[in-house]
Amino acid sequence: MADQKIASRTQVNLVGLGKADYRGNPSTLCQGCGHNSISSQIIAACYELDILPEQIVKFSGIGCSSKSPTYFLGRSFGFNGLHGRMPSLATGALFGDHTLRGLAVSGDGDTASIGMGQFKHVLRRNLRLVYIVENNGVYGLTKGQFSATAEVGLYLKGQGSNPYMPVDIAWEALVGNATFVARSFAGDPKQVKELIKAALSHRGIALLDIISPCVTFNNKDTAVHSYAWGKEHEVALHELSYVPPAEEIMVDYEEGEIQEVTMHDGSKVILKKLEHDYDPYNRAEAMRILEEANAKQWLLTGLIYIDPDKPSLLDIYNLTETPLNRLTENRLRPPRESIKQVNDLMF
Amino acid sequence: MSLAQVKDDLKPGLETQPIVNAFSITVGSVNGSGSQTSNLTILRALFKMGIPVSGKNLFPSNIQGLPTWYTIRVNKDGFLARCDESEIVIAMNPATLYKDLHDVQPGGAFFYADDIPLTNKRDDVSIYPMPVKAISRSSSAPTELRDYIANMVYVGVLARMINIDMEKIHLALHFHFKGKTAPIDLNFGVIQKAYDWANENLTKTDPYVVEPMNLTDECILADGNTAAALGSIFGGVQLAAWYPITPASGIAEALIEYMPMFRKDPQEPGKNTFAIVQAEDELAAIGMTIGAGWSGLRAMTSTSGPGLSLMAEYTGLAYFAEIPIVVWDVQRVGPSTGLPTRTAQGDLTFAHFISHGDTQIVILLPGSINECFEFGWKSFDIAERLQTPVFVLSDLDFGMNQWMADKFEYPDTPMERGKVLWEADLERLKGQWARYKDVDGDGVTYRTLPGNRHPNAAYFGRGTGHDENARYSEDNKVWHALLDRLKKKYEKAREFVPAPVIQKEPGAEIGIISFGSTDPAIQEARVELLKKGVKTDFMRVRAMPFCEDVREFIKAHRQNYVIEMNRDGQLHQLISLEYPTEVMKLKSIAYTDGLPLTARFVREAILAEEKI
Numbered sequence: 027m028a029d030q031k032i033a034s035r036t037q038v039n040l041v042g043l044g045k046a047d048y049r050g051n052p053s054t055l056c057q058g059c060g061h062n063s064i065s066s067q068i069i070a071a072c073y074e075l076d077i078l079p080e081q082i083v084k085f086s087g088i089g090c091s092s093k094s095p096t097y098f099l100g101r102s103f104g105f106n107g108l109h110g111r112m113p114s115l116a117t118g119a120l121f122g123d124h125t126l127r128g129l130a131v132s133g134d135g136d137t138a139s140i141g142m143g144q145f146k147h148v149l150r151r152n153l154r155l156v157y158i159v160e161n162n163g164v165y166g167l168t169k170g171q172f173s174a175t176a177e178v179g180l181y182l183k184g185q186g187s188n189p190y191m192p193v194d195i196a197w198e199a200l201v202g203n204a205t206f207v208a209r210s211f212a213g214d215p216k217q218v219k220e221l222i223k224a225a226l227s228h229r230g231i232a233l234l235d236i237i238s239p240c241v242t243f244n245n246k247d248t249a250v251h252s253y254a255w256g257k258e259h260e261v262a263l264h265e266l267s268y269v270p271p272a273e274e275i276m277v278d279y280e281e282g283e284i285q286e287v288t289m290h291d292g293s294k295v296i297l298k299k300l301e302h303d304y305d306p307y308n309r310a311e312a313m314r315i316l317e318e319a320n321a322k323q324w325l326l327t328g329l330i331y332i333d334p335d336k337p338s339l340l341d342i343y344n345l346t347e348t349p350l351n352r353l354t355e356n357r358l359r360p361p362r363e364s365i366k367q368v369n370d371l372m373f
Numbered sequence: 374m375s376l377a378q379v380k381d382d383l384k385p386g387l388e389t390q391p392i393v394n395a396f397s398i399t400v401g402s403v404n405g406s407g408s409q410t411s412n413l414t415i416l417r418a419l420f421k422m423g424i425p426v427s428g429k430n431l432f433p434s435n436i437q438g439l440p441t442w443y444t445i446r447v448n449k450d451g452f453l454a455r456c457d458e459s460e461i462v463i464a465m466n467p468a469t470l471y472k473d474l475h476d477v478q479p480g481g482a483f484f485y486a487d488d489i490p491l492t493n494k495r496d497d498v499s500i501y502p503m504p505v506k507a508i509s510r511s512s513s514a515p516t517e518l519r520d521y522i523a524n525m526v527y528v529g530v531l532a533r534m535i536n537i538d539m540e541k542i543h544l545a546l547h548f549h550f551k552g553k554t555a556p557i558d559l560n561f562g563v564i565q566k567a568y569d570w571a572n573e574n575l576t577k578t579d580p581y582v583v584e585p586m587n588l589t590d591e592c593i594l595a596d597g598n599t600a601a602a603l604g605s606i607f608g609g610v611q612l613a614a615w616y617p618i619t620p621a622s623g624i625a626e627a628l629i630e631y632m633p634m635f636r637k638d639p640q641e642p643g644k645n646t647f648a649i650v651q652a653e654d655e656l657a658a659i660g661m662t663i664g665a666g667w668s669g670l671r672a673m674t675s676t677s678g679p680g681l682s683l684m685a686e687y688t689g690l691a692y693f694a695e696i697p698i699v700v701w702d703v704q705r706v707g708p709s710t711g712l713p714t715r716t717a718q719g720d721l722t723f724a725h726f727i728s729h730g731d732t733q734i735v736i737l738l739p740g741s742i743n744e745c746f747e748f749g750w751k752s753f754d755i756a757e758r759l760q761t762p763v764f765v766l767s768d769l770d771f772g773m774n775q776w777m778a779d780k781f782e783y784p785d786t787p788m789e790r791g792k793v794l795w796e797a798d799l800e801r802l803k804g805q806w807a808r809y810k811d812v813d814g815d816g817v818t819y820r821t822l823p824g825n826r827h828p829n830a831a832y833f834g835r836g837t838g839h840d841e842n843a844r845y846s847e848d849n850k851v852w853h854a855l856l857d858r859l860k861k862k863y864e865k866a867r868e869f870v871p872a873p874v875i876q877k878e879p880g881a882e883i884g885i886i887s888f889g890s891t892d893p894a895i896q897e898a899r900v901e902l903l904k905k906g907v908k909t910d911f912m913r914v915r916a917m918p919f920c921e922d923v924r925e926f927i928k929a930h931r932q933n934y935v936i937e938m939n940r941d942g943q944l945h946q947l948i949s950l951e952y953p954t955e956v957m958k959l960k961s962i963a964y965t966d967g968l969p970l971t972a973r974f975v976r977e978a979i980l981a982e983e984k985i
């Protein structure tokens with residue numbers, strides 16, 4: 027379709043593509059918007075993972091965040107759907123070809139306000155989808171109203187002070203039976219990238235709640251979704267690095283210093299211990315630590331919970347190996363003889 | 374059995390000639406008491422006797438306890454519309470005993486469970502008590518099944534009194550219980566007991582009897598929801614997403630039942646070529662359908678009025694982003710929750726204009742059970758050919774009642790998958806293509822599907838303004854051209870949506886126009902009108918957009934009556950919009966009260982309009 031930029035052949039990955047092959051159109055978001063830095067990490071992660079862009083399908087709802095899929099992976103199919111209704115679109119679309127991986131970007135309004143229903147239900151279906159919420163506590167695209175993740179008492183120009191309790195997206199995901207729950211911060215690009223890699227290796231749904239400051243409407247130092255607040259309050263559960271399948275772990279770690287999470291595809295996520303002992307397989311512990319983080323006003327980041335082997339939605343449908351969207355008439359229309367059988371069934 | 378035999382068989386007391394195969398039976402019972410099995414058994418047995426028959430369930434929106442009625446019409450001439458009059462009434466519900474008695478036609482028969490005290494009687498009808506409790510108690514049925522079994526008593530009594538063939542009753546039970554001997558024997562035992570009791574104890578004094586015919590040999594008995602599901606299966610449906618709602622649930626439930634039988638892959642044994650997903654609501658159901666349609670699957674959802682309202686925003690996206698999907702709307706009575714278990718045709722204008730901005734949805738309007746099947750597969754061909762949502766509007770009367778129908782026919786045209794480019798096509802085009810470029814001049818553009826590995830295959834689907842390359846655009850000329858092209862596609866649809874069915878009576882000046890399930894009532898009314906010297910032509914519209922035949926039909930008649938089951942005359946509105954110069958020739962006869970239309974209503978409405 028559109029002319030593809032010729033990738034720089036000086037530096038290519040294992041599938042022969044340069045980083046440029048993973049880019050999209052130039053961003054039209056504000057300078058400094060957290061969403062842009064997340065787009066960059068998506069590009070970097072996919073490039074480093076040697077994924078063919080054709081292997082990925084992008085989805086989004088409506089919002090500044092939801093616009094961002096145009097700004098990465100220009101060679102991937104994508105769909106920018108309706109406000110709050112992206113999960114159903116992704117669910118239907120991914121039935122088309124079970125070999126594809128879904129990558130979705132949503133906003134806190136898109137997910138936790140209008141889209142709360144579909145968000146919760148796509149979690150319980152365990153669709154194979156990387157579900158990134160670019161969480162800024164505000165509606166960017168409609169110019170600065172409160173979102174459902176805004177903290178009580180947040181003051182916004184033209185809106186007054188927020189009277190309602192916030193929704194905690196990671197908490198909702200955990201309660202909603204998500205099989206991969208992480209939180210990160212756009213101001214911590216390395217962690218964002220490693221988490222995206224891990225998420226892309228996950229068998230089912232991977233929810234990434236990424237605090238992504240809106241520099242235009244909600245970036246006062248006192249606001250919990252601001253850069254300054256995040257930098258000051260970030261508490262990482264661990265230092266995280268992703269090791270692709272069949273690759274050796276190169277670094278030597280001290281006994282007890284790391285925990286290895288083996289993903290369903292054989293890749294590994296190495297969690298290097300920081301201050302706390304943390305076991306991401308333990309759901310009760312995950313809930314406890316989120317409560318503690320809340321009480322102590324931490325921006326808790328890292329892999330909060332994982333269940334790597336739970337079958338995904340498509341796994342339970344016993345579908346043909348041939349992608350459904352490549353089946354032709356001879357496999358879709360029952361043979362002529364069967365009409366008699368149908369009529370016999372009708373009494 | 375010949376008529377003479379029937380007559381001999383009738384016990385003394387009968388003074389009139391027997392009336393054979395032309396009457397209605399109504400059963401009044403309590404919702405949830407299990408009478409449905411009994412009613413279907415009677416219906417099926419009559420059908421197997423070769424007699425044209427229809428059954429209509431008039432049930433409340435309730436699981437248990439409220440009154441419900443089931444009407445069976447037998448008619449040797451094949452007129453099977455609902456009729457108001459019942460010659461035979463069976464009363465099983467104490468709460469409606471006197472209403473039921475009142476409703477028997479003079480000269481008719483009234484059966485009632487004899488544990489209900491009946492003090493006021495009528496001397497112009499034959500009254501037959503039935504020892505329902507005594508017979509069901511004497512059966513071997515476990516106590517918890519007694520109430521259920523009690524309903525079989527009226528089957529046996531009726532069978533004896535109107536001469537229903539017991540062998541056919543056995544066949545009906547065999548079918549209902551899928552050949553399981555225990556329930557078949559239990560139920561048949563009760564029916565036989567009741568039959569024998571009636572034989573010993575009742576004297577027939579009414580004239581209504583059935584007699585075998587051979588008019589149903591080539592027919593089946595099916596409901597419209599099952600027909601729609603089976604049609605979709607032959608249409609190759611791959612993803613069905615749904616949310617439960619009366620009267621549409623039957624479509625998805627029939628898919629759940631029949632898909633595994635007919636849609637295992639012939640090449641990868643045991644593997645499914647389909648997926649059925651119960652969504653969390655109709656927003657998600659249509660969202661999944663659209664996602665699947667976008668990725669190249671034959672995708673459908675099925676719903677009724679309230680669900681359709683929820684689908685409005687997403688339908689606009691599918692229309693605008695040009696995604697083929699099929700939506701079945703099994704209409705019930707609105708507005709709002711309305712009468713959830715009653716029938717109507719009130720969604721036509723809403724479905725057609727659904728969603729904001731300029732939208733026009735292609736609509737198919739099945740008018741028989743066979744068309745429910747046929748449009749089940751055809752809708753996918755039209756949707757994929759046009760890359761647009763196609764709505765199929767059925768209704769509760771079709772969807773949930775058993776209809777006699779011709780055998781389903783295998784699709785007579787191969788699948789039409791529309792303009793799709795795969796890797797090899799893009800190779801041939803040297804990667805040069807644009808998702809929304811009107812290459813062929815018919816308004817329909819080429820699409821690629823996710824999973825296409827060609828590096829130029831991908832595009833970004835969106836509900837926002839876009840240019841030929843699917844790139845975001847707010848350009849005024851681009852927008853204008855896009856909406857014009859969508860209109861062109863809609864115009865194109867006129868060529869391949871089903872044309873109206875037209876029936877002519879030489880010399881008729883009156884035209885009747887309708888759609889959907891009003892067909893049988895209109896057919897019957899036309900014959901009655903003709904007997905009175907009123908000739909009518911009839912056009913049953915089967916799709917929107919209309920084709921040229923519609924205008925010609927209107928023009929060819931002095932007066933056209935548009936008959937439909939809604940308040941505002943929605944088909945009349947749409948035809949008037951389309952043919953403003955013909956409006957003087959159009960008159961609306963619109964009526965809705967939740968019940969299927971009767972021939973009497975149609976006949977009297979036309980006679981009144983014509984001042985005859």
Ligand SMILES: Cc1ncc(C[n+]2csc(CCOP(=O)(O)OP(=O)(O)O)c2C)c(N)n1
Pocket residue numbers: 088089090091092109132133134135136137160162164165166167168173240
């Ligand atoms: C049905 C509907 N209601 C309202 C809107 C208007 N709208 C567009 S984006 C948006 C909020 C987006 O907020 P968020 O998801 O947090 O994204 P952000 O812009 O902050 O990244 C709203 C309310 C819409 N597009 N659709």
Ligand code: SF4
Pocket residue numbers: 054055056058059060061090091162166167239240241242243
């Ligand atoms: S308004 Fe806020 S969220 Fe939107 S692009 Fe600008 S900074 Fe980002």
Ligand SMILES: [Mg+2]
Pocket residue numbers: 089133134135160161162163164165166173
């Ligand atoms: Mg936001």
